[in-house]
Amino acid sequence: MLSKSQARAFFLGGTGVFSLAFLGLTYDSHKQVPKQTNEDKLTEQVIRGKKIWEKNNCMGCHTLFGEGAYYAPELTKVVERRGKDWMRLFLKDPQAMFPGERKMTDYDFSDEQIEDVIAFFEWCGNVDLNGFPAKPPLGRVAAPIVTTGKSDVPQPELFKTICIACHSVGGVGGIVGPALDQVGTRIEREPMKDWIRDPQKIKPGTPMPQIPMTPEQLDEIVDYLQGLSNNQ
Template sequence: MLSKSQARAFFLGGTFLFSAIFVFLTIDSVRQNDTRTNAQNLTEDVLKGKEIWEKNNCMGCHTLLGEGAYYAPDLTKVVERRGVSWIDVFLDDPQAMFPGERKMVKYNFTKEEKGQVIAFLDWVGKIDANGWPPKPNIPVDSIATAVPSQTTANVVKVAQPEKFSQLCVACHAVGGKGGNVGPALDHVGSKFDADYLNRWLIDPQAIKPGTNMPKLPLSDTERKDIVTYLSALK
């Protein structure tokens, strides 16, 4: 048993010690803040994007750095995961990208506002958050090793178009690399001819009503390049 004086000394000593530790850790965190958040990259677009994020209460559904609601996906690393072009298209009409699956509001952002939101999300994604959010337990690469690919030669012959790597790989995989929302496209060239693929990219709903495939904003040249690439995957 401690005497009253010993208990008082123990209490005061513990309070002082842990208060000192708390103050030290606080000062250390503040000292590293600018470096770890890349404060030098806080451009006007990033600040405007944050204003749009707060004005539309995006954290009412999404999380950033573990803060926010868990109704919709965490967006801390969304630019790294999806890419700028995909997010730009998605913000135009979320429902069109995932018919019947997404309940995100269509905000009718201007091109400038979309750029500002993306700039803000890109800045957030580059914050040093000690590994947050954690990586998935099952790496995507392990799935690729389980599915042998027959398309390596075709990919070498026909380079993957930039627009395909920016948009299509978010949902589709080629050679085991890419998303798994839609079917893998390894042998799509042997299943469908160029005319069908072209008509499919122009308006997927016209070919298969109810499909989850969105109508992508592709120029004639971009669509032609993708069709040429897909036709080579046999």
């Protein structure tokens, strides 16, 4: 048994030691904030992007760092998840990417505002959050045709960031448009180029959007799609 004075000393000593530990750790946490948030990368552009975020109340539908509303996707890692090309297209015309589905507000952003918003999300995505958010489930995976998904040439970057949101290859990708594994057996090179260059011209009203790309990127994508049918 502790005597009364021993109990008091134990209480005061314990409280003192743990208060010091608490203050010390709090100080340490605060010291790490600038590093974890990459404070040095808070550029003018990032700040402009944050103002756009606040002014338009994006949080009324989205969460960022887990804070906000649960109507629309969590956006902390959206740049990593979608890539900048996809985001540029999406923010310019959100409905192009989700034909016939629930829609995100079209804000009519200028190209500069879009770059600001993307810079802001990129900064958010690089904050060290000790693993938040957890990796999402893979979401919609198309089932229709599962092939090797291999082509004669590697999958072009633009295909990985944009086309795969709607089309699948080898069973991986979106289901808004048809699986493209065997598209080379259905459509020849030139008509395929015409289609991708301007889908609306070939089939007015089609949900496939016109995706800006250079002639080199178009060639690369057509090589890739045609090459798919040689590897099944």
